[in-house]
Amino acid sequence: MALAKSTKRHNAEAGKELVGDSRSVERFSNVLSGVVKLTKTLSDGRQQIVGLQFAPDFLGRPFQSESTLTAEAATKVELCSFPRHALERMMREQPNLEHRLLEQKLRELDQARDWMVALGRKTASEKIASFLLMIVRNIDPAAGPERRGAAFDLPLSRAEIADFLGLTIETVSRQITRLRGESVIRVENNRHVIVDDIGRLAARAGD
Amino acid sequence: MALAKSTKRHNAEAGKELVGDSRSVERFSNVLSGVVKLTKTLSDGRQQIVGLQFAPDFLGRPFQSESTLTAEAATKVELCSFPRHALERMMREQPNLEHRLLEQKLRELDQARDWMVALGRKTASEKIASFLLMIVRNIDPAAGPERRGAAFDLPLSRAEIADFLGLTIETVSRQITRLRGESVIRVENNRHVIVDDIGRLAARAGD
DNA sequence: CGTTTCCTTGAGCGGTGTCAAGCCGTGTGG
DNA sequence: CCACACGGCTTGACACCGCTCAAGGAAACG
Numbered sequence: 001m002a003l004a005k006s007t008k009r010h011n012a013e014a015g016k017e018l019v020g021d022s023r024s025v026e027r028f029s030n031v032l033s034g035v036v037k038l039t040k041t042l043s044d045g046r047q048q049i050v051g052l053q054f055a056p057d058f059l060g061r062p063f064q065s066e067s068t069l070t071a072e073a074a075t076k077v078e079l080c081s082f083p084r085h086a087l088e089r090m091m092r093e094q095p096n097l098e099h100r101l102l103e104q105k106l107r108e109l110d111q112a113r114d115w116m117v118a119l120g121r122k123t124a125s126e127k128i129a130s131f132l133l134m135i136v137r138n139i140d141p142a143a144g145p146e147r148r149g150a151a152f153d154l155p156l157s158r159a160e161i162a163d164f165l166g167l168t169i170e171t172v173s174r175q176i177t178r179l180r181g182e183s184v185i186r187v188e189n190n191r192h193v194i195v196d197d198i199g200r201l202a203a204r205a206g207d
Numbered sequence: 208m209a210l211a212k213s214t215k216r217h218n219a220e221a222g223k224e225l226v227g228d229s230r231s232v233e234r235f236s237n238v239l240s241g242v243v244k245l246t247k248t249l250s251d252g253r254q255q256i257v258g259l260q261f262a263p264d265f266l267g268r269p270f271q272s273e274s275t276l277t278a279e280a281a282t283k284v285e286l287c288s289f290p291r292h293a294l295e296r297m298m299r300e301q302p303n304l305e306h307r308l309l310e311q312k313l314r315e316l317d318q319a320r321d322w323m324v325a326l327g328r329k330t331a332s333e334k335i336a337s338f339l340l341m342i343v344r345n346i347d348p349a350a351g352p353e354r355r356g357a358a359f360d361l362p363l364s365r366a367e368i369a370d371f372l373g374l375t376i377e378t379v380s381r382q383i384t385r386l387r388g389e390s391v392i393r394v395e396n397n398r399h400v401i402v403d404d405i406g407r408l409a410a411r412a413g414d
Numbered sequence: 415c416g417t418t419t420c421c422t423t424g425a426g427c428g429g430t431g432t433c434a435a436g437c438c439g440t441g442t443g444g
Numbered sequence: 445c446c447a448c449a450c451g452g453c454t455t456g457a458c459a460c461c462g463c464t465c466a467a468g469g470a471a472a473c474g
Contacts, residue, residue, distance in 0.1 A: 038320075040320060040321075040323075040324045042324065042328060042329075042413055042414055043413075043414060044413075046328040046329075047328070048323055048324040048327045048328045050320040050323045050324065051320065061313065061317075062313070063310055063313065067317050067320075067321070069320070095302050095305075098302075098305060098306060098309060099305060101309065102305060102308065102309045102312065103270055105309065105312050105313060105316060106268065106269070106270065106312060108316055109312060109315060109316050109319060110268075110274050112316060112319040112320060112323065113245075113247060113257040113258065113274075113276070113319060114247075114274070115323060116247075116255055116257045116319065116322060116323060116326055117247045117249065117255040117257065119323055119326035119327045119373065120255045120326045120372070120373025121249060121253040121254070121255045121373060122249075122253075123429080123430095124429075124430070157452070157453090158452070158453065158454095159452085165327070166326065166327025166328055167430080167431090168430075168431055168432080169452090169453080169454095170430085170431075170432085170433095170453095170454080170455085171429090171430060171431075173453060173454055173455080174430095174454080174455080176454095177454070177455085189439090190438090190439095190452075190453065190454095206249055206250075206251070206253075207249060207250060330461080330462095331461075331462065364420070364421090365420070365421060365422095366420085366421095374462075374463090375462075375463060375464085376420090376421080376422095377421095377422085377423085377462085377463075377464085378461090378462055378463075380421060380422055380423080381422080381423080381462090383422095384422070384423085396471085397420075397421065397422095397470090397471090415474100416473100416474085417472100417473085417474075418471105418472085418473080418474095419470100419471090419472080419473100420469105420470085420471085420472100421468105421469080421470080421471100422467105422468085422469075422470095423466100423467085423468080423469095424465105424466085424467085424468100425464100425465090425466085425467105426463105426464085426465085426466105427462105427463080427464075427465100428460105428461105428462095428463080428464095429460105429461095429462090429463090430459105430460090430461085430462100431458105431459085431460080431461085432457100432458085432459075432460090433456105433457090433458085433459100434455100434456085434457085434458105435454105435455085435456080435457105436453105436454085436455080436456100437452105437453080437454070437455095438451105438452090438453080438454095439450105439451095439452090439453105440449105440450085440451085440452105441448100441449090441450085441451105442447100442448085442449080442450100443446105443447090443448085443449100444445100444446085444447080444448095
């Protein structure tokens with residue numbers, strides 16, 4: 001994904017805010033590695049993660065200020081970032097780019113809608129299973145769907161998983177403990193997860 | 208919104224399925240009037256409405272089969288419908304169209320994310336208030352934001368509202384009764400809603 | 415007038431949130 | 445090296461919101 005030479009390469013620590021609400025909308029980025037979380041917050045502090053962006057996703061809301069969305073690095077992140085006018089110039093120069101952008105946004109929309117089903121209709125344990133499945137599928141998309149097992153580090157803390165699934169930390173913890181008790185997953189150091197049989201995990205996702 | 212002449216004009220009764228899952232993805236439409244609901248269903252029958260399309264929204268998922276989405280008319284609907292190849296030809300002929308499509312999809316994505324907050328983090332009564340507010344703002348977008356009151360027919364049944372908000376029919380009914388008891392809204396014939404002070408309604412939406 | 419569909423209302427229960435305590439790994443300062 | 449504090453996570457006890465099950469009203473339609 002070659003980008004204009006005027007762009008900057010950028011690194012961010014986990015937890016660092018990348019795009020403030022409605023002011024610094026003037027920059028756009030590509031995620032080169034790591035995971036970026038998009039969150040929305042109600043006035044009383046309740047928070048919801050409304051999207052996770054993995055490499056090589058595009059970051060930013062063209063043509064309009066970003067409602068009230070905050071982008072934060074969830075892990076160490078490498079970005080390729082550039083200002084608004086550069087994006088707009090690039091889009092004029094190669095209409096192909098706008099087409100690719102549209103395709104990505106359509107994918108994001110599909111994902112958002114899958115989530116809405118999870119948020120609105122799935123139980124706590126189905127939500128956890130769905131979340132783990134989604135991480136499996138995004139962390140190394142290289143691996144085909146034929147493999148039976150997987151192992152990975154969770155890119156999110158328990159609190160972030162809770163914000164992602166519309167649950168509390170405690171419920172997340174209990175459901176993970178439950179999956180561990182039923183030997184669907186193994187957990188090491190709180191963050192590393194081993195799934196021996198992805199099928200068994202998928203069976204709990206409720207789809 | 209002039210469209211190619213080879214397109215067809217189409218009417219649908221409320222409840223009629225417009226786009227089956229993954230087969231009839233080969234047609235696309237513009238909503239001329241009415242409300243179309245997009246739903247997803249889990250294997251055990253749990254359902255979630257993941258989007259409502261008002262005029263003049265575009266309907267359909269270009270470039271890929273529509274995951275597992277069903278589009279149904281929620282009210283009487285007028286559509287301007289045309290086959291996939293027509294859309295693709297039109298997009299080649301005027302790149303402007305692809306741009307407008309992108310802008311709409313970006314709006315839909317913003318809406319989907321607003322919902323995710325409601326689904327994941329709002330209480331039942333906040334969900335109902337948010338839903339009514341959203342209808343007010345979409346039903347007659349002509350009226351500016353300065354007006355204090357509004358009156359409209361709900362485009363959805365209680366069951367559909369429940370599927371939209373991730374609740375049960377009973378909870379929807381009870382919360383509406385509650386809002387009525389607190390004189391935030393008045394209801395006639397189960398479907399017609401009168402809001403005297405939109406501000407009071409907005410105060411219950413929890414944002 | 416019966417039937418059907420949609421909606422409301424009540425009673426009771428269960429899943430998830432709340433509050434609180436404690437564990438574990440890590441970092442920090444003595 | 446130990447003592448301690450701190451953050452992230454787990455676990456338990458309990459409360460409450462929203463779900464389930466059930467009954468009945470209201471409007472539309474035969």
